[in-house]
Structure formats: C-alpha cells, structure tokens
Amino acid sequence: MEKVKVNMLNDVFFKALLCDDRHKELTLNFLNSILNRTEEQAFCDLEFLDKEIDPIIDAGKVSILDIRAKMNDNTQVNIEVQIAKPKDMKKRAMFYWAKLYSYQISEGEDYSLLNDVISINLLNFRLFTNHDRCHTACHITDDFDKKTVIKDFEMHFIELPKFKLGDIKRLRKSEKWIALFSNKCTDEELEELL
Template sequence: MPMPDIPDIIHLNRLNDVFFKALLGSEERKTLTLNFINAILNREGSNAFTSVTFSDKEIVPPQIDGKRSFLDVLVEMGDGTRVHVEVQVLLDEYMVNRSLYYWGRIYSRELEKGDLYADLRPVITINLLDFNQFPQYQTYANTYHIMNDDTHDILTNHLEMHFIELKKIHISDIKKLKRSERWIAYF
C-alpha cells in the first residue's frame, strides 16, 4: 500500500500569509500569540501581558475613495494596548511609511465622539521583514519611539515600532538564544 503524500515541511514558508495568520492570528492559538508578543517585546513576570483579544483586522477608510487595508494580526492586550503584527516578504522601500500609516489608523480609531484623550491606549507594531530594511545597521531588531532629539527622553509610550529583519539573524547555538530570538529563528 503506497504512503500518502506528506507535505514537505522542510520547505514550509512560515512567512506565508495564510500560515502566519493561522499560527498567530486565530483564537485557537491565542496562547501562542501571547507568548510571541511577550517574547518579542521582552515582557516577563509582572510586566508580561496576560490576555489577548483578537480585533477586526480591516481598516475601513473614512471616505469612500480612501485606502482600505487588511492587517495580518491585530490584538488588544488585557491593559488596552493594541499590538499589530505584520509580515512582509517582498522588499517594500516604503515599509516604514506603511507601518506608520497602519499605526496611525489603529490609534485614531480608538476614540469616538465624547471620548477623552486620556482614554487613548498605546499601539505597538511588530514588523517581521524577510529583507533588510536598514542595511546601515548590523542589528536584526530595531525599535523606535518618539523621543527628544537632545535628551533622548521618550515623549510617550503610545508609539512603539519594532522592525525585525530576518535576513540578518545568524544562529549558532539555539540553546543560547533568548526567547525572542527563538521565535525569530522559527520564522
């Protein structure tokens, strides 16, 4: 009796949109999503997020001829922080602009008429890139905030952007990797 065809998981593209959304964007795997986000953001102990709720990933434009966007993964953490995880396989020279646009749309849709600005919650973006967005840097993970040019004091924790360039990571001993690095190595 012949063996059934088994997909070749050696060649499985973990950055494939369908696979990625099934892995980290589904209610059935919310524990994995929470683990991934806490690992990438280096949150542990009392600082770790403990719950996650999946949000609508479609960004509808405010006007009829506006740009419509579909996000890969958008979740709301237990404290109200929203985390957007985006995977980009093809080189996009405007990836920073795109990420900032998504961040702005997510942030701006939090308030409704009569809400207070104090009700706004942080939005964190995590961009997994299968190309080198920042060739001038040796590091594979770069994080950005709004800060004072002179003192480097962070103005607000409401904007945090992570860009992870997968092409730059080199793994020598998986046993020595941090939790975030193990996730990145997986992809």
C-alpha cells in the same frame, strides 16, 4: 517520501499559528518575547480584533492587517509579515500604526481614551542599511536626554535576513521566535525550538 519544508512566513501558516483563539498562549509568548516583557509587564490575555480598518474619510484607503489584537491592558497590537519589499515600507508601517491609534476614539470623545499601539513588522528583506541588527525598536524620545516623551508609540522592525543563527540552546526567547520565522533552521534545530 521526501519531507516538505514549510515556509514559516507563509500567510496561511503564520495566521493559523498566531491568529487563532486556540493558540492565544503562543501569540502571547511571541509578543512578550519580542517586546521583552517579563512578569508584571507581560501581557496575560488578548482578544483578536477585526483586521480590516475602514478609512476615516470616504476617499481614504482601507487597511487590511495580518494580525490585530487588543491586549489585557487595552494596548492595540498589529503584527505584519512582509515577504517582498514594498515601496516606502517605513511609511506603510507608520500609516498602519496611525490608523490603529486614531481608530480608537470617535468624534467628541476624550483623547485620554487613546491606548498604546505597538506595531511589529516581520520582514523577509533588509530595510535599514545603516546597521546589521535584525531587531530595530522605535519609540518617541526627546532628542536631548533620550527619555520617552509619550509611551503610546512603539514600532518594531525584524529583518529576518540579518538574523545570525547561533546555538539554539543559548538563544534568548525573542531570538528563538526570530529563528523560527527566519527559515534558517535545520529540522533538528526546529525540533529543539519547538
């Protein structure tokens, strides 16, 4: 019988792997690896939240996220997988981030109740043409000294076609996750990753 290769970005497979209470440890490992969080910075628990975010106004747009979670420190995380390149991907990612951020408080509540929002976008296409890095991380920084102005905003774009697979045994944790979703691994390399 011929082996069937699973597309790791398949919506059903991806959500079964990373959006299931039975696999919280995998999701935490993925997030901490991609975000390069270690020891005291690492997320240690999460709660999966409703993926549908209603519009703030009646005529607004409903957002349906792939994975939405609240971390142990109340950070909100959105993980999106995009197979085909939509028009205005950067604006779409920003829109989803903004919805998560603004959805945290209601009328009359204090802005101090707003928590960080992190958006991770796994893309099966090239988005940025000005560099060959497969992982682009964005924050709000001062133009002059490059110091963080507000830590609430964090957005990651992982362009899988740009990933260059090297020696599996020498990959960092984040690279192992990217390799898994890149669909560039042989069966033997997948076994080594797992």
